[in-house]
Amino acid sequence: DAGVIQSPRHEVTEMGQEVTLRCKPISGHNSLFWYRQTMMRGLELLIYFNNNVPIDDSGMPEDRFSAKMPNASFSTLKIQPSEPRDSAVYFCASSPSGGGANTGELFFGEGSRLTVL
Amino acid sequence: SQKIEQNSEALNIQEGKTATLTCNYTNYSPAYLQWYRQDPGRGPVFLLLIRENEKEKRKERLKVTFDTTLKQSLFHITASQPADSATYLCALEYSDTGKLIFGQGTTLQVKP
Numbered sequence: 001d002a003g004v005i006q007s008p009r010h011e012v013t014e015m016g017q018e019v020t021l022r023c024k025p026i027s028g029h030n031s032l033f034w035y036r037q038t039m040m041r042g043l044e045l046l047i048y049f050n051n052n053v054p055i056d057d058s059g060m061p062e063d064r065f066s067a068k069m070p071n072a073s074f075s076t077l078k079i080q081p082s083e084p085r086d087s088a089v090y091f092c093a094s095s096p097s098g099g100g101a102n103t104g105e106l107f108f109g110e111g112s113r114l115t116v117l
Numbered sequence: 118s119q120k121i122e123q124n125s126e127a128l129n130i131q132e133g134k135t136a137t138l139t140c141n142y143t144n145y146s147p148a149y150l151q152w153y154r155q156d157p158g159r160g161p162v163f164l165l166l167i168r169e170n171e172k173e174k175r176k177e178r179l180k181v182t183f184d185t186t187l188k189q190s191l192f193h194i195t196a197s198q199p200a201d202s203a204t205y206l207c208a209l210e211y212s213d214t215g216k217l218i219f220g221q222g223t224t225l226q227v228k229p
Contacts, residue, residue: 004160033217035219042219042220042221042222043161043206043219043222045216045217045218045219048216056216091160091161093160104166105151105163105166106151106153106161106163106208106217107163108160108161108162109160110158110159110160111159111160
C-alpha cells in the first residue's frame with residue numbers, strides 16, 4: 001500500500017490566492033483527518049470525516065477554510081483567500097476504524113508545506 | 118477546555134540510557150492515549166496505544182504507562198540509540214467526539 005498521499009508537497013502563493021490541498025487516504029480506511037502544524041501551535045485538528053461525512057469541523061479557523069470528501073478515496077482542503085498566517089504544514093491522516101469513539105491509530109501523509117507571501 | 122502538556126524543552130541523553138518523556142492532560146478522562154514519533158520534514162508515525170484500563174504497555178524497547186488518577190502518561194525508551202532522536206507526540210481521543218488531539222511534542226536528542 002502506498003500510504004496516505006498528499007499533494008502538493010510544497011506550495012508557495014501570494015496573499016489572496018486560492019489554495020487547494022489534496023489527500024488520498026489509504027484504501028479501506030473509514031476516517032480522514034486534516035491537521036495543521038506550526039511551531040507556535042503544534043499539531044491542530046481542523047476537521048475530520050467518517051465515511052465521507054464531516055463529523056467535527058470546530059477546528060476550522062474561519063470561513064476562508066473549507067474541506068470536502070466527495071468519495072472514500074479523495075479529500076480536499078481549500079483556503080480562499082489565503083493569508084500569510086495560513087503558512088504551515090498541513091497533514092492529512094486516515095484511520096481504519098469507523099470513527100467516533102476508539103478512532104485508533106492514525107496513518108499520516110508526508111504533509112503539504114504552504115507558504116503564503 | 119482540554120489541555121495536553123508535554124515537556125517543551127528538548128531532552129538530551131547519552132546513548133544507552135533510558136529516555137523518559139511525560140504527557141500530562143487536564144479537564145478530561147480520555148478513553149485511550151497514543152504516542153507518535155515525528156522526524157523533521159515527515160508526518161507523525163504511530164508507536165503505541167494504551168487504553169484507560171491498562172497500566173502499562175510494551176513494544177520492544179518502548180514502554181508506556183497511563184495513570185488516570187494523575188492524568189499522566191510516561192513514555193520510556195530503554196537502551197536509547199542516536200536513531201531514536203526525534204520529536205515524540207502524545208495524543209488523546211475524547212471519546213464522546215472521536216477527536217484525536219495532540220500535544221506539542223518533546224524533542225529527544227540521543228548523543229553517541
